[in-house]
Each structure stands twice: as C-alpha cells, then as structure tokens.
Amino acid sequence: MSMLTKGKPSSAALAKERLQFIIGRERSEREGPEYLHVLSRELRELVHRHISVSPADVEIGVAHVDGQDVLEMSVLLPSKETAGGSGAHQAGGV
Amino acid sequence: MLTEIIVVTSGKGGVGKTTTVASMGCGLARRGKRVAVIDFDIGLRNLDLVMGCERRVVYDFVNVIQGDCTLRQALIKDRRINSLYMLAASQTRDKEALTEEGVRSVLESLKADDFDYILCDSPAGIEKGAHLAMYFADRAIVVINPEVSSVRDSDRMLGLLASKTLRAERSGEGVKEHLLLTRYNPCRVASGEMMSVEDIKEILGLDLIGVIPESADVLAASNAGVPVILNEESTAALAYEDAVARLLGDSIPLRYLEEPKRGLLARVFGG
Numbered sequence: 224m225s226m227l228t229k230g231k232p233s234s235a236a237l238a239k240e241r242l243q244f245i246i247g248r249e250r251s252e253r254e255g256p257e258y259l260h261v262l263s264r265e266l267r268e269l270v271h272r273h274i275s276v277s278p279a280d281v282e283i284g285v286a287h288v289d290g291q292d293v294l295e296m297s298v299l300l301p302s303k304e305t306a307g308g309s310g311a312h313q314a315g316g317v
Numbered sequence: 318m319l320t321e322i323i324v325v326t327s328g329k330g331g332v333g334k335t336t337t338v339a340s341m342g343c344g345l346a347r348r349g350k351r352v353a354v355i356d357f358d359i360g361l362r363n364l365d366l367v368m369g370c371e372r373r374v375v376y377d378f379v380n381v382i383q384g385d386c387t388l389r390q391a392l393i394k395d396r397r398i399n400s401l402y403m404l405a406a407s408q409t410r411d412k413e414a415l416t417e418e419g420v421r422s423v424l425e426s427l428k429a430d431d432f433d434y435i436l437c438d439s440p441a442g443i444e445k446g447a448h449l450a451m452y453f454a455d456r457a458i459v460v461i462n463p464e465v466s467s468v469r470d471s472d473r474m475l476g477l478l479a480s481k482t483l484r485a486e487r488s489g490e491g492v493k494e495h496l497l498l499t500r501y502n503p504c505r506v507a508s509g510e511m512m513s514v515e516d517i518k519e520i521l522g523l524d525l526i527g528v529i530p531e532s533a534d535v536l537a538a539s540n541a542g543v544p545v546i547l548n549e550e551s552t553a554a555l556a557y558e559d560a561v562a563r564l565l566g567d568s569i570p571l572r573y574l575e576e577p578k579r580g581l582l583a584r585v586f587g588g
Contacts, residue, residue: 233508233509233510234509234510235506235509235510235511235512235513235516236509238464238465238512238516239512239516239519239520241465242465242468242469242520243519243520245469246468246469246472246520246521249469249472249473249476250472250476253476254476254479287519287520287522289519290519290522
C-alpha cells in the first residue's frame with residue numbers, strides 16, 4: 224500500500240494539514256490575543272505596500288504544530304511577466 | 318455523590334451522539350450509577366428508538382416544562398438496567414418550547430432526585446437546542462468522526478463550550494472537555510486514507526476518552542433498539558465500556574487502534 228502512495232502525501236496527511244491551518248485561523252479569530260488581529264492586519268498592509276498581490280493571495284493564520292502555536296504566513300508572489308519577480312513563490316514560516 | 322451533567326455534542330450530525338449517549342448511559346448505570354439520559358433534539362426525537370423504548374413514550378421533555386405532567390411520569394425506566402431512565406424529546410415543531418428556565422428546573426429536579434449522572438443528547442448544529450444541551454453541563458463529550466468537516470465542527474463546539482456555558486460565565490473555566498472518536502478504521506488509517514488518533518489529538522490539542530472502531534454492530538444495535546454496549550461480543554461495546562471507565566477516572570490505554578491480525582484460515586481463504 225505504501226508503494227501506491229509513495230511520492231505524494233497521503234489523503235489523511237492532506238486532511239490534517241488543511242485542518243491545522245483552518246482550525247488555527249478560526250481559533251485565533253475566536254480566542255487569540257488582540258495583538259494577533261492587529262499583527263495580521265499590519266502584516267497584510269506591509270505586504271501590499273511592497274508587492275502588488277490580491278488579498279486572497281496573502282494567508283495569515285496560527286497553526287498548531289508539535290504542541291506549539293506557529294504563526295504562518297503565505298504570500299503567493301506575482302508571476303514574472305506582471306511584476307518582474309521570478310515566478311510564483313510561497314514565502315512561508317514567519 | 319453530586320450530580321454530574323454531561324453533554325454529548327458534536328456540531329455535525331450523524332457522527333454518533335445518540336449511540337454514544339445510549340451506550341455510555343447503559344455503561345454508567347450497569348456500574349450502579351443512577352443515570353438519566355435526555356434527548357434535547359426537539360422535533361426530531363430519536364434517543365427513544367436507539368434505547369428501544371419508543372413505544373413507551375407517553376410524556377416528553379416539553380410536557381414536563383409546560384406542566385402537563387410530572388417529571389416522574391415522563392421519565393421512562395429502562396427494562397434492562399434498574400438505575401437507568403430516559404426523558405424523550407418533544408415532537409413539537411415549536412423550537413421555542415424548550416426554554417432555559419424549563420431546562421434548568423428539570424435538571425434541578427433530577428439533582429434533587431439523587432441522580433448521579435445526567436447525559437444530555439445534543440441536537441446537531443449550534444442553534445437553541447444545542448445551546449441548551451450544553452449550557453448547564455459540567456463536562457462535555459465531543460463526538461468526532463475522523464473526517465475533515467466533523468473535526469472542524471468539533472473545534473467550533475469546543476469554542477462554544479469554553480464560552481457559552483454557565484460554568485464559563487461563572488468561573489471562566491468552562492466545562493471539562495473530552496473527545497470521543499467514532500467510526501475509526503485502523504486499516505484505512507494504515508493505508509493513509511484516514512486521519513489517525515494521533516493526528517486528531519494533535520489537531521485539536523486534547524486527549525481522547527475513547528476510540529470506537531467502525532463496526533457493523535453499531536447499526537445492528539440501533540436497528541434492534543439495544544445500545545451497542547450491551548452486545549458483549551462487539552469490539553465497539555468493549556471500546557465504549559473503556560470510555561465509561563475513563564469517564565469514571567480509570568486510566569486505561571486505548572484499544573483497537575491497530576489492524577486486526579488475520580488468522581491463518583482467513584488469510585488462506587481471503588475472509
């Protein structure tokens with residue numbers, strides 16, 4: 224069975240990753256300290272000041288990884304043609 | 318002992334709340350505890366069917382609240398286990414019939430009648446019935462399937478338990494929370510198709526009070542109106558029995574987390 228799934232993550236691993244992201248975000252909205260809201264907003268403003276990306280391409284959230292809360296930020300950079308960058312990159316792990 | 322009110326909730330429907338209430342209620346009562354199980358799903362009564370006493374329902378929860386009968390008249394005594402009683406949900410379409418004051422007074426009467434445990438079977442969703450089922454709880458069992466929508470909804474319920482309950486409002490502590498994972502299939506976990514116990518614990522940051530293996534016995538039990546915990550040969554029954562022991566404070570390891578070992582005959586004949 225492991226041969227079939229080799230090379231790509233199992234569907235269970237995908238489910239876990241997606242849940243950790245969305246639950247982290249929902250928890251931080253619900254119960255996170257006030258600074259997280261402010262920090263998220265300021266980080267978004269900072270990104271928009273320097274890069275021309277749509278709001279949907281900036282994801283900020285708190286994930287629960289190995290028993291610790293981790294602030295995760297992912298920015299889908301614009302492609303080379305539109306902004307002179309080097310293709311779409313994911314900048315992760317703040 | 319003091320009466321403990323336990324809500325069994327999940328957010329998502331169809332994950333095994335009613336099955337859990339019926340089996341845990343039986344399990345606690347079999348250990349000599351005086352137990353009342355209450356169906357909070359106004360308009361969609363079902364605990365009576367799973368408990369197998371649907372023909373004996375004369376009065377329901379709303380009848381008691383509205384003074385049509387006494388609580389004693391509405392409580393249905395289980396015919397298998399002496400100290401187990403059930404209060405049926407009303408079939409009324411009027412969801413407003415269940416009031417906070419009414420629920421409070423029924424729970425207070427049960428406390429005064431020396432019940433050890435009151436198990437509240439919450440409706441799915443986060444509307445009034447679900448709110449009232451959890452509002453007076455001391456503890457909560459959040460039932461989860463190893464599936465994305467169920468896990469996400471359960472986290473939402475954990476948030477509500479921590480804020481929208483009497484305990485949270487009074488002491489800021491919230492209710493004591495337990496997770497119970499149902500429909501667990503170790504074979505599918507091994508092949509990477511299903512999230513594992515460890516995954517669920519990590520995502521939600523809570524320990525599990527029980528893991529119930531996926532089993533044909535669960536459907537057979539509700540078909541028959543005999544809570545699955547009473548089927549001594551079922552792994553689901555033994556897993557529920559373990560969960561009852563843990564609820565009472567025993568610390569015992571989880572079982573049935575691995576693929577069952579196939580015997581030689583099964584391997585030869587592909588059974």
